[in-house]
Amino acid sequence: MTKRIRTICAALSAARVFADVGCDHGYMTRYMFDRNLCERAYISDVSAGSLRKAEALLKGEVEEGRCIPVVADGLDGIGEACDLVLIAGLGGEEIVRILARHALPPRFVLQPMRNSGKLRAHLLERGAQLDLDYTFEDGKFYDLIAGTAEGGDCYSDFEIKYGRDNLRSPTADFLHYLAKEKAKLRARLARKGFDGPSRDEMRAKLYEMEVITDAAEGDL
Numbered sequence: 001m002t003k004r005i006r007t008i009c010a011a012l013s014a015a016r017v018f019a020d021v022g023c024d025h026g027y028m029t030r031y032m033f034d035r036n037l038c039e040r041a042y043i044s045d046v047s048a049g050s051l052r053k054a055e056a057l058l059k060g061e062v063e064e065g066r067c068i069p070v071v072a073d074g075l076d077g078i079g080e081a082c083d084l085v086l087i088a089g090l091g092g093e094e095i096v097r098i099l100a101r102h103a104l105p106p107r108f109v110l111q112p113m114r115n116s117g118k119l120r121a122h123l124l125e126r127g128a129q130l131d132l133d134y135t136f137e138d139g140k141f142y143d144l145i146a147g148t149a150e151g152g153d154c155y156s157d158f159e160i161k162y163g164r165d166n167l168r169s170p171t172a173d174f175l176h177y178l179a180k181e182k183a184k185l186r187a188r189l190a191r192k193g194f195d196g197p198s199r200d201e202m203r204a205k206l207y208e209m210e211v212i213t214d215a216a217e218g219d220l
């Protein structure tokens, strides 16, 4: 298990019906069954080839009818209400597209690969509450967002952009993320021969990240 998978699993809680959307290998559903955290689970993937890996890993539960494999786009093939839905390793815009076609699951754990801000904005527009919202490092940087369909959370623009827990209780991983992003921006700004609005946007972004770093280091 990679740190990314362990971090996602640690955010999963007990559920009657669990769904692992874009399950691929099925490790997270394996985790749920091994710890008796769910009665029943749907493993869903748009690719039949990917789903076969999860079916092999969960063969016993599939044979017992406790694990139901579905080849489907997002939540489309899941024929019953799930109280906990995991969608990990997909782009934030793709996760929004999947969620937008259904009622929000009562509880969700999401790990978008990019566009986390768009995903946060979508969840908040729909009245969700975000209980976990932070960046962690496992070779690359990942965001973890977990919460409930109800609760009506309210975020500032900065929190939507960077993740609320990162700003409220910054971790060493988040500071490392900021340091790397700032270094990339500085390297781009040092290149000659380009000017204009994109340069101004980069300067503004660098300044914003410096302010956040200063505030975060003050908190650590």
Ligand SMILES: C[S@@+](CC[C@H](N)C(=O)[O-])C[C@H]1O[C@@H](n2cnc3c(N)ncnc32)[C@H](O)[C@@H]1O
Pocket: 021, 022, 023, 024, 025, 044, 045, 046, 047, 050, 072, 073, 074, 075, 087, 088, 089, 090, 094, 098
């Ligand atoms: C990078 S893997 C992530 C696997 C696992 N969830 C994880 O986080 O390690 C992405 C998986 O999502 C599946 N996928 C992509 N778009 C999907 C969609 N719209 N609905 C269901 N599965 C999808 C892919 O086929 C692939 O197996």
